[in-house]
Amino acid sequence: xxxxxxxxxxxxxxxxxxxxxxxxxxxxxxxxxxxxxxxxxxxxxxxxxxxxxxxxxxxxxxxxxxxxxxxxxxxxxxxxxxxxxxxxxxxxxxxxxxxxxxxxxxxxxxxxxxxxxxxxxxxxxxxxxxxxxxxxxxxxxxxxxxxxxxxxxxxxxxxxxxxxxxxxxxxxxxxxxxxxxxxxxxxxxxxxxxxxxxxxxxxxxxxxxxxxxxxxxxxxxxxxxxxxxxxxxxxxxxxxxxxxxxxxxxxxxxxxxx
Amino acid sequence: xxxxxxxxxxxxxxxxxxxxxxxxxxxxxxxxxxxxxxxxxxxxxxxxxxxxxxxxxxxxxxxxxxxxxxxxxxxxxxxxxxxxxxxxxxxxxxxxxxxxxxxxxxxxxxxxxxxxxxxxxxxxxxxxxxxxxxxxxxxxxxxxxxxxxxxxxxxxxxxxxxxxxxxxxxxxxxxxxxxxxxxxxxxxxxxxxxxxxxxxxxxxxxxxxxxxxxxxxxxxxxxxxxxxxxxxxxxxxxxxxxxxxxxxxxxxxxxxxx
Numbered sequence: 001x002x003x004x005x006x007x008x009x010x011x012x013x014x015x016x017x018x019x020x021x022x023x024x025x026x027x028x029x030x031x032x033x034x035x036x037x038x039x040x041x042x043x044x045x046x047x048x049x050x051x052x053x054x055x056x057x058x059x060x061x062x063x064x065x066x067x068x069x070x071x072x073x074x075x076x077x078x079x080x081x082x083x084x085x086x087x088x089x090x091x092x093x094x095x096x097x098x099x100x101x102x103x104x105x106x107x108x109x110x111x112x113x114x115x116x117x118x119x120x121x122x123x124x125x126x127x128x129x130x131x132x133x134x135x136x137x138x139x140x141x142x143x144x145x146x147x148x149x150x151x152x153x154x155x156x157x158x159x160x161x162x163x164x165x166x167x168x169x170x171x172x173x174x175x176x177x178x179x180x181x182x183x184x185x186x187x188x189x190x191x192x193x194x195x196x197x198x199x200x201x202x203x204x205x206x207x208x209x210x211x212x213x214x215x216x217x218x219x220x221x222x223x224x225x226x227x228x229x230x231x232x233x234x235x236x237x238x239x240x241x242x243x244x245x246x247x248x249x250x251x252x253x254x255x256x257x258x
Numbered sequence: 259x260x261x262x263x264x265x266x267x268x269x270x271x272x273x274x275x276x277x278x279x280x281x282x283x284x285x286x287x288x289x290x291x292x293x294x295x296x297x298x299x300x301x302x303x304x305x306x307x308x309x310x311x312x313x314x315x316x317x318x319x320x321x322x323x324x325x326x327x328x329x330x331x332x333x334x335x336x337x338x339x340x341x342x343x344x345x346x347x348x349x350x351x352x353x354x355x356x357x358x359x360x361x362x363x364x365x366x367x368x369x370x371x372x373x374x375x376x377x378x379x380x381x382x383x384x385x386x387x388x389x390x391x392x393x394x395x396x397x398x399x400x401x402x403x404x405x406x407x408x409x410x411x412x413x414x415x416x417x418x419x420x421x422x423x424x425x426x427x428x429x430x431x432x433x434x435x436x437x438x439x440x441x442x443x444x445x446x447x448x449x450x451x452x453x454x455x456x457x458x459x460x461x462x463x464x465x466x467x468x469x470x471x472x473x474x475x476x477x478x479x480x481x482x483x484x485x486x487x488x489x490x491x492x493x494x495x496x497x498x499x500x501x502x503x504x505x506x507x508x509x510x511x512x513x514x515x516x
Contacts (some may be wrong), residue, residue, distance in 0.1 A: 010301070013479050014272040014493075043268070086462075103514040117430040126464065130457040167466070171377040171429040171515035173437065174508050175447045175467025177474070190481075198485045199388040204344075204386065208425070208477070209433025214433070216474035219466070221271050221493060223448075227456045235272075236478060239510045250432050256361040257429035257515045 011235075015052075016043055017221040018230035026063040030144075031151035033057070034230050043232065047158040050236060051148075052218035054229035055166045055181055056127055058136055058144050064136045065128065066093065080108055086120070093134055094121035102258060107169075112137060116181060117251040117258065118168045127227070137166065141182025142244040149184035159187030161238065164245075172255055178219030180211035182246045184225035188212075188243040209248060210238070269493075274301055275479040276488035284321040286298060289409035291315070292488050301468075301490065305416040308494060309406075310476035312487035313384055313424045313439055314393055315480065316402050322394045324351065338366055339494045344378070351392055352379035360516060365427075373507040374439060375516065376426045385485070399440025400502040407442035419443030419496065422503075422511065423473035429515055436477030438469035446470075446501040467506060468496070 020037040024030070030053065038045055045051070059065065065150030073081065073088035077095055081088035084107055091108060095101075098110035098121045115138070122137040125248040138144045141164045149162040169175075180188060187213035192203045218231040252258050273372040282288070288311065296303055303309070317323065331339065331346035335353055335422050339346035342365055349366060353359075356368035356379045368379040371393070380395040396402045399422045408418040422440030427433075438446060446469035450461045476489040 010274055011277070012272045012274040013475075013478065014270045015475075016268055016270040019269070045349065092462075105514055105515075109514065126459055126461055127455045127457060128459070131459045167464075170467075172508055172513060173467065173470065173506050175465045175470065175506060177467045177470050177472050191282070197385045199385060201384055201386070201389040203384055207433045208426075208481075209428075209431065209435045210478075212431065212433065212435050213474040213478050216471040217271075217273075217478060220471050220475060221269065223466075248432055248433060254364070255430060256363055256365075256367065 013217075013233065013235040015217050015221045016232040016234060017228045018043065019228055021057070021227065021229055024057040024060040026060065026065065026241075028061045029151070030058060030061050031148050031155065035152075036234070037230065042155065045152075045156055045158065045160060045232065047160075048232040048234070048236065048237075049158075050161045050163065050186065050214060050238065051152070052163045052165055052215060052231045052233060053148070053163050054222060055138060055141060056124070057229045058138050058141065058164055058182075059135045060128075062138055062144065064138055065133050066136070067133050068125070069132070071134075080104060084108060085127070090120055090123050091123065093123045093136065096116060097121045097123065109229060111258070113139075114141070115246065116168070118166075122166060129224055133186060135250070137181065138164070142246060143182075145182035145184035145245075159179055159185060159240075163211055163218070165218060165220065178215040178222075180215045181212050183243050183245045185240040186211075186243055188239045188245060188247050192221055210247065211243065211248060271475070271491065271493040273475050273479045274490040274492060275486045276301065276490060277486055279315070279485065279487055282315040282318040284318065284323065286319045287409070288316060288319050289406050293413060295380070295488065295489070300451060302386075303410075303414055303416065303418060303419075303490065304492065305327040306492070306495075307416075308419045308421065308444065308472060308491040308496065309410070310421045310423055310473060310489045311406070312480060313380075313396060313399060313422050315487045316396050316399065316440075317393045318386075320396055320402065322396055323391050324394070325391050325456060325466055326383070327390070331448065338362060342366060348378055348381050348383065348392055351394065355379045355381065355394055369516070371397075372399065372439070373504065374426070376424075382470045395439065397424070400504060401440075403440035403503075404442035404456070417443060417498075418497065421469055421472055422478070423476060425477065436473040436480075438473045438506060441469050441501050441503045444469075444496045444501055446503060446505050469501065469503065469506060
C-alpha cells in the first residue's frame with residue numbers, strides 16, 4: 001500500500017493522481033475503469049476520500065464525441081472561426097449546443113444547456129484522438145456523478161463523493177482553472193453566513209465554493225496534456241450532505257456579467 | 259517530524275495547514291511569525307515546498323488596517339450601502355481605494371489599484387478584530403511576496419515560492435474561491451500552447467492558472483473563519499522561474515467583462 005496515514009494528524013489534504021487509466025471508449029463503465037486503475041496502482045480508496053474525474057472520460061464513455069469530418073459549419077460558424085482563429089467545425093458544434101451566446105468577439109463565450117458560461121460551449125478536441133474528433137460536455141454531469149457515486153457505493157461499500165471537473169476560463173483573469181460541473185455525495189459550498197469568526201465577528205457574505213476548490217486542487221495533479229483524468233482527494237473533512245453542481249451556477253437575475 | 263516522505267513516489271500533492279500563527283500586528287515580520295509557527299508545529303519547510311499566505315496577515319503586518327469609527331461615509335457610500343445591505347464605512351473605503359467601479363448594483367464590484375476585479379475592492383472586516391476595524395489589500399502584494407520569498411531564502415537557505423491569496427467572488431458562479439494576488443519565486447501559469455497532448459494533437463489555447471489552483475488548494479485547509487492563514491503545499495513539481503500575480507490579470511482590452 002503506497003498511501004500512508006489513515007488518520008491525518010497534520011490536518012493535511014492530499015491529491016493523489018490515478019495514472020493507470022486506459023483510453024475510454026463509448027459504453028465503458030467509468031466506475032470499473034477507475035477502480036481497476038486504482039487497484040493497479042495499489043492505491044486504496046478509503047471512506048473519506050473524494051474522487052475527482054475530468055469530464056472528458058465521462059463524455060467519451062457517454063458517447064458525447066463526434067468526428068469532425070461529419071460536421072458542416074454554417075456561414076456564421078465560418079465567420080466566427082475566421083475571426084477567432086479556431087476550427088469552424090468546433091464553433092459549429094458550440095453554436096448548435098449552446099443555449100445562448102454570451103459574447104462573440106475574439107473568443108466565443110456561451111451559456112451551455114446546463115447554465116455554465118464558458119468558451120466554445122465546452123467543445124474541445126485536446127486529449128481525444130489527435131484532432132479528428134471533438135468531445136462535448138456530458139448532457140447532465142450531475143446525473144453522471146450521481147451514477148458513479150452510487151456504483152462506487154455498491155462496489156466499495158464506502159460513501160465516495162464524486163466531482164466531475166472541466167477547465168474553464170474566467171472573467172478578468174488569465175488562464176484556465178478547473179471547476180466542478182457535476183457533483184454527487186457532498187455539498188458544493190461551505191456556508192459561513194451567520195457563523196462567527198475567531199474574533200466574534202458575524203460573517204455576512206461568506207460562502208466558499210468548496211467543489212470548485214477541490215476541482216482546482218485535482219487540476220494540479222491531472223495537468224492539461226497528461227493522461228491523468230482521475231484523482232483522489234484524501235484528508236478533506238467534508239460534511240455529509242447532498243449537492244450538485246447546478247447549485248454553483250449563479251442565477252441569471254443575480255449575475256451582473258451574463 | 260510529522261511529515262513523512264521527502265521523495266514522493268505517488269506523485270501526490272499535499273496542503274499542510276500551519277495553525278500556530280498568533281495575531282499579527284502592524285510591523286510584525288511575517289517571515290519570522292510563519293517560521294516560528296512551522297517550527298512550533300514541528301513541520302519542516304523543505305526545498306520544493308510552496309508557501310501560501312492569506313493576504314490578511316500581510317495587510318495587518320503592513321498596517322493596511324483602519325478603525326471603522328475613523329471613517330466618515332460619503333453620500334454615495336451611504337446610498338450604495340443601503341442598497342447593498344453593507345456597512346457604509348466599508349463602501350466608503352472601497353470607493354476611496356478603487357481605481358474604477360465595474361458594477362454597482364446589489365454588490366459593489368471594483369477594479370483595484372492592482373487591476374483585480376472583486377467585491378468592495380477587497381475591503382473586509384472578517385477575521386480582524388470583531389468588526390471594529392477593516393483590512394484593505396496590500397499596496398503591492400507581488401512586492402510583499404517577493405520580500406517574504408527573499409527573507410525565507412536567507413533564513414532557510416531554500417528556494418520557497420510564496421503565494422499571497424485572497425477569496426474572490428467570480429462571474430457566473432456562486433461562492434468564493436481563493437486566488438493568487440501576489441506571487442514570487444515561481445511562474446504563475448503553465449503554458450501548454452504549442453505542446454502536443456498524448457494523442458499528438460497540438461494544443462492551442464491551453465494556459466493553466468497554476469498560482470490560482472495552488473491558492474484554491476490552500477483555501478481548502480485554511481477555511482474562511484478559522485485562524486489558519488498559512489499553508490505549505492508539498493509535492494507540486496513547479497518549474498523554476500520568476501512570476502508575479504499581475505501576470506494573471508487579463509488586460510482590459512482583451513477582457514470582455516470588465
